[in-house]
Amino acid sequence: MQILLRRLYNGGFNHLKSTHFLVQRAPRTVIPASSRFCTTDTQENSGQFSVPSNIDRESSSDGPGKPQREAERLTRTAMSAEFVKANEKYVADFGDKGSLPIPPSKKLAIVTCMDARLNLYALLGVKEGEAHIIRNAGGIAKDALRSIIISQRLLGTREIAVIHHTSCGMISFKTPQLRSLIKESDPSNPAVQAVDEIDFLEFSDLDQSVKDDVAWLKVNPLVLPESQITGWVYDVETGTIRQIV
Numbered sequence: 001m002q003i004l005l006r007r008l009y010n011g012g013f014n015h016l017k018s019t020h021f022l023v024q025r026a027p028r029t030v031i032p033a034s035s036r037f038c039t040t041d042t043q044e045n046s047g048q049f050s051v052p053s054n055i056d057r058e059s060s061s062d063g064p065g066k067p068q069r070e071a072e073r074l075t076r077t078a079m080s081a082e083f084v085k086a087n088e089k090y091v092a093d094f095g096d097k098g099s100l101p102i103p104p105s106k107k108l109a110i111v112t113c114m115d116a117r118l119n120l121y122a123l124l125g126v127k128e129g130e131a132h133i134i135r136n137a138g139g140i141a142k143d144a145l146r147s148i149i150i151s152q153r154l155l156g157t158r159e160i161a162v163i164h165h166t167s168c169g170m171i172s173f174k175t176p177q178l179r180s181l182i183k184e185s186d187p188s189n190p191a192v193q194a195v196d197e198i199d200f201l202e203f204s205d206l207d208q209s210v211k212d213d214v215a216w217l218k219v220n221p222l223v224l225p226e227s228q229i230t231g232w233v234y235d236v237e238t239g240t241i242r243q244i245v
């Protein structure tokens with residue numbers, strides 16, 4: 001199985017490798033710095049949060065200074081505090097979810113968009129432990145293939161639901177436009193040229209995009225032939241879902 005996975009990883013995912021390269025080498029974003037809210041770049045955020053004056057920077061690693069220094073090392077954003085606060089409430093009602101098995105109990109993998117308006121658990125009535133939810137920009141099957149293979153071959157899922165949605169950002173641009181935008185944001189950096197290797201997989205027809213993704217999965221030799229595959233559109237204005245395929 002390890003050999004199989006290694007072969008899969010080494011072929012057919014060039015666009016994902018390119019994405020990784022771009023993230024490592026290129027500027028973090030083309031969004032103006034003034035509108036940035038959260039970033040993982042520690043240097044950019046240093047100084048955003050003041051360090052409490054009572055922290056002993058020189059204390060022994062065996063003493064109470066260690067966790068304090070660890071806290072200093074972490075990037076702090078406005079969201080960090082919200083995460084911690086919300087998580088405390090979540091843990092209070094965590095119940096027995098810690099004993100859930102890894103394989104999804106409904107043997108279901110959902111491929112859907114990363115759009116912030118989609119609450120897949122709520123809109124489909126799916127609970128923790130029941131399904132894999134594989135998300136990317138647009139909910140594009142091709143971009144989800146790596147996860148689908150792992151979901152099926154290692155964790156036993158046999159049904160795939162592709163869910164795209166109305167008002168998707170993937171309808172609003174073309175790959176050449178986005179490539180130009182990124183390259184023009186940092187023209188002196190040759191690493192940024194790697195964006196030319198990325199197909200952003202946008203689409204212009206919503207229903208057709210679902211049909212295309214389902215058809216692509218059904219004939220893909222890396223997807224199990226016994227898979228049950230359906231395609232859906234979620235309406236962000238009404239909350240309703242509509243089966244396409």
Ligand SMILES: [Zn+2]
Pocket residue numbers: 113114115137138139165167168169170
């Ligand atoms: Zn979307």
